[in-house]
Amino acid sequence: MSTTITLYPLSNYPFASKDQQLEEDPSVVARLQRLEHDYEQYGMRRTVEGIMLVHEHGHPHVLLTQVGSAFFKLPGDYLKPHESDEQGLKARMHLRLGPDPPGDAADGEMKVEEDGAGADEWEVSDVIGQFWRPNFESFMYPYKPAHITKPKEVKTWHLIQLPETRILTVPKNQKIVALPLFELYDNAIRYGPQLSSLPALLSRVNFVYAS
Amino acid sequence: MSTTITLYPLSNYPFASKDQQLEEDPSVVARLQRLEHDYEQYGMRRTVEGIMLVHEHGHPHVLLTQVGSAFFKLPGDYLKPHESDEQGLKARMHLRLGPDPPGDAADGEMKVEEDGAGADEWEVSDVIGQFWRPNFESFMYPYKPAHITKPKEVKTWHLIQLPETRILTVPKNQKIVALPLFELYDNAIRYGPQLSSLPALLSRVNFVYAS
Numbered sequence: 001m002s003t004t005i006t007l008y009p010l011s012n013y014p015f016a017s018k019d020q021q022l023e024e025d026p027s028v029v030a031r032l033q034r035l036e037h038d039y040e041q042y043g044m045r046r047t048v049e050g051i052m053l054v055h056e057h058g059h060p061h062v063l064l065t066q067v068g069s070a071f072f073k074l075p076g077d078y079l080k081p082h083e084s085d086e087q088g089l090k091a092r093m094h095l096r097l098g099p100d101p102p103g104d105a106a107d108g109e110m111k112v113e114e115d116g117a118g119a120d121e122w123e124v125s126d127v128i129g130q131f132w133r134p135n136f137e138s139f140m141y142p143y144k145p146a147h148i149t150k151p152k153e154v155k156t157w158h159l160i161q162l163p164e165t166r167i168l169t170v171p172k173n174q175k176i177v178a179l180p181l182f183e184l185y186d187n188a189i190r191y192g193p194q195l196s197s198l199p200a201l202l203s204r205v206n207f208v209y210a211s
Numbered sequence: 212m213s214t215t216i217t218l219y220p221l222s223n224y225p226f227a228s229k230d231q232q233l234e235e236d237p238s239v240v241a242r243l244q245r246l247e248h249d250y251e252q253y254g255m256r257r258t259v260e261g262i263m264l265v266h267e268h269g270h271p272h273v274l275l276t277q278v279g280s281a282f283f284k285l286p287g288d289y290l291k292p293h294e295s296d297e298q299g300l301k302a303r304m305h306l307r308l309g310p311d312p313p314g315d316a317a318d319g320e321m322k323v324e325e326d327g328a329g330a331d332e333w334e335v336s337d338v339i340g341q342f343w344r345p346n347f348e349s350f351m352y353p354y355k356p357a358h359i360t361k362p363k364e365v366k367t368w369h370l371i372q373l374p375e376t377r378i379l380t381v382p383k384n385q386k387i388v389a390l391p392l393f394e395l396y397d398n399a400i401r402y403g404p405q406l407s408s409l410p411a412l413l414s415r416v417n418f419v420y421a422s
Contacts, residue, residue, distance in 0.1 A: 002338065059357035127213065130414040142414035143392045146270035181354045186404040193397035197411035200404075203341040203353035 003126045004206040005161055007055040010178050012165040013063075018100035020173035023067075028138060035152060036136045042081045045153040048089040049076030050160040051128060051198070054178060055209055061178040062198060065096070065170070072177070072195065074157070089158055090119040097168045097176075121166075125159035128201045131194060140194070159205070214337045215417040216372055218266040221389050223376040224274075229311035231384035234278075239349060246363060247347045253292045256364040259300040260287030261371040262339060262409070265389060266420055272389040273409060276307070276381070283388070283406065285368070300369055301330040308379045308387075332377075336370035339412045342405060351405070370416070 025031035035045055051074065052063040064072040075096040079088040098118045131140040133153035144151055170176050184191055185199040236242035246256060262285065263274040275283040286307040290299040309329045342351040344364035355362055381387050395402055396410040 057357055060354060127415045129411055141393070142396060142411040143271065145393065146268055180357075182352070182356065185353060186399060188397060188399065194411075197408050200340055200353040200408035201411055204338045 002204065002206050003159065004208060005053060005125065005159055006208045006210050007053055007060055008162060008164055008210050010054045010056045010061060013054065013162070013168050015176060016099070016167050016169040017172055018169045019171065021096070021171040022173070032136050032138075035133075039136075039152050044151055045078050045133075046085070046088075047076065047078040047153060047155040048085050048092065049074035049155065049157050050089055050093050050122075050124070051157055051202075052160045052162055053202075053207075054162070055207075056178060056180070058209075059180050059182065060202070060207055061180050062184070063168075064177050064179055064195075065174045066177050067174050072179070072191065078153075085156060085158065086124045087119070089124050090122045093122040093160065094119040097170065099167070099169050121163075123161040123163075125161050126205075127156055128159055128205070129157045129197070131155045142197070157201070164210070213415065213417050214370065215419060216264055216336065216370055217419045217421050218264055218271055219373065219375055219421050221265045221267045221272060224265065224373070224379050226387060227310070227378050227380040228383055229380045230382060232307070232382040233384070243347050243349075246344075250347075250363055255362055256289050256344075257296070257299075258287065258289040258364060258366040259296050259303065260285035260366065260368050261300055261304050261333075261335070262368055262413075263371045263373055264413075264418075265373070266418075267389060267391070269420075270391050270393065271413070271418055272391050273395070274379075275388050275390055275406075276385045277388050278385050283390070283402065289364075296367060296369065297335045298330070300335050301333045304333040304371065305330040308381065310378070310380050332374075334372040334374075336372050337416075338367055339370055339416070340368045340408070342366045353408070368412070375421070 025034055038045060054061050054063065065075055066072055075093055076089060077092045079085070083091075098121075129142065131142055131154070132144050132148075132151040133140045133155075134145045134148040134151055136152055140153070140155065168176060181199040181202065184196050186196065188196040190196075236245055249256060265272050265274065276286055277283055286304055287300060288303045290296070294302075309332075340353065342353055342365070343355050343359075343362040344351045344366075345356045345359040345362055347363055351364070351366065379387060392410040392413065395407050397407065399407040401407075
């Protein structure tokens, strides 16, 4: 019944750089407007994000992307209506952190479906948490609020089992940071209620430390 | 892979009263001293607690015991060295909330092993979270802190699948409260970092609302 993830050292994952990937929407307002427009057409948005874990100094760290110096993001994105969680997340992980595809690559979104082979190099494991957006607003909750029969978005966090080693190719406008779980725990003031809950969500997972 | 819990209305669980059950130790200091003494004899303490869920006003609520008006506790206790998580938690749930046993019952701890039949009426489900105590101190964390090879205690939270209806018999010095998940979420200031993480820990659980 229990979930096992093997952790390798952070140093097993050298970083490379690729063309920048801009946010699809230039502002939170624009993003919520797109959500509302998409909702009318397709119904509830499904978003998937990947939890990549490594170890350093004998402690688990989670890999987050940082855009500018402003905020931390888990790699992932929302899915197309027909995509499964697993295949969709694999494709997004490949898009975000896989090698730069050959040729012109100004618009990252267009590459998802061209790279099925690379996407399959990502191993998607258990769901560890979910958050629902009841309205076309910023707030999300780890439950469907009462009297909300039609949430507008559900975001699902999947564990990613990293291979023993891999080059992570990061868009130029972003960087990857490895945050220790002890930094996130009980630190909603700095990381918000979602990311600060990650250590508790991982507490039932059996970690194997490998070299 | 996903865990399903059926929620019944809070009103399906009438409360009854039984003899008081006092804390084994009169203070936090005494409790930590006993932990240290037990650790020398038996090694790491294993504690189990049960997460009982009901619904009210269309929203999941967790059942907690309140001692006086001071603090909230999940039902459970530490295990004897030979006890399994599941059998041990069943026995503790029965001790805490099962019917008053016949005869004299001043010391609740003595009753655990006499009531195997009643204990088996409790259905223990998945682990949703764990907390480790690295030292003989109050703090617990949802991970083993780095360089702590020998934690002193591990506390495991198990989901309890309640039956459709049951009388919950509560010691006189305690009461049962049903707290909605929205009250706990992002509320570490009031409930501490452990209980406030419960809504996130439950977010991956599929709830079925029954009547």
